């Protein structure tokens with residue numbers, strides 16, 4: 685299924701890490717951001733896109749660092765089997781119970797500021813666990829993406845954890861739960877098998893070449 689020859693990457697660098705009050709970087713290349721609750725698989729997705737085992741840090745425990753991480757993808761090639769030159773942006777996760785109200789508020793301000801002000805941001809991929817109906821936090825995040833005028837793409841993670849027979853029903857539940865329009869893409873994805881990797885790169889490449897779609 686997986687085409688490992690496609691979307692080669694010459695260089696991937698964690699170029700910028702922004703805290704709550706940092707100035708956001710600006711550059712000409714398109715940004716594609718990844719949002720979702722803590723532990724949904726954002727770092728695993730980025731590693732699978734880069735075909736690195738642990739480039740972006742993954743964990744079985746929710747991390748506490750609330751930073752926006754910019755990974756610069758630099759192939760310096762326009763050949764079709766190479767990834768486009770873009771920034772993949774790992775947004776801080778939400779949904780841990782033990783975080784204080786003040787920290788949640790700071791998180792919200794940071795995300796909203798990023799969505800509102802980043803000039804290079806083309807598309808925001810919202811990751812949701814394919815096994816579960818979206819939470820209120822997922823729905824709020826989805827609404828923020830749409831309200832900011834960015835293209836939403838839904839990535840349903842951990843596909844290897846469900847049976848084939850559950851797929852259609854779960855995808856429908858995710859679409860309904862987020863109240864996503866028919867034309868919004870949902871990409872089933874597994875970091876274990878890398879299924880869906882090529883589809884995610886296609887979205888990224890479409891953003892890099894200028895359009896919203």
Ligand SMILES: Nc1nc2c(ncn2[C@@H]2O[C@H](COP(=O)(O)OP(=O)(O)O)[C@@H](O)[C@H]2O)c(=O)[nH]1
Pocket residue numbers: 720721722723724725726727728729741742743744746747777841842843844845873874875876
């Ligand atoms: N089985 C399976 N586990 C996954 C998948 N994606 C992530 N995980 C696991 O889920 C946990 C959290 O993943 P991580 O990428 O750190 O989530 P993040 O907090 O959103 O960055 C880790 O234990 C990962 O190994 C997947 O597609 N399949």
Ligand SMILES: [Mg+2]
Pocket residue numbers: 726727728741742743747
């Ligand atoms: Mg992570």
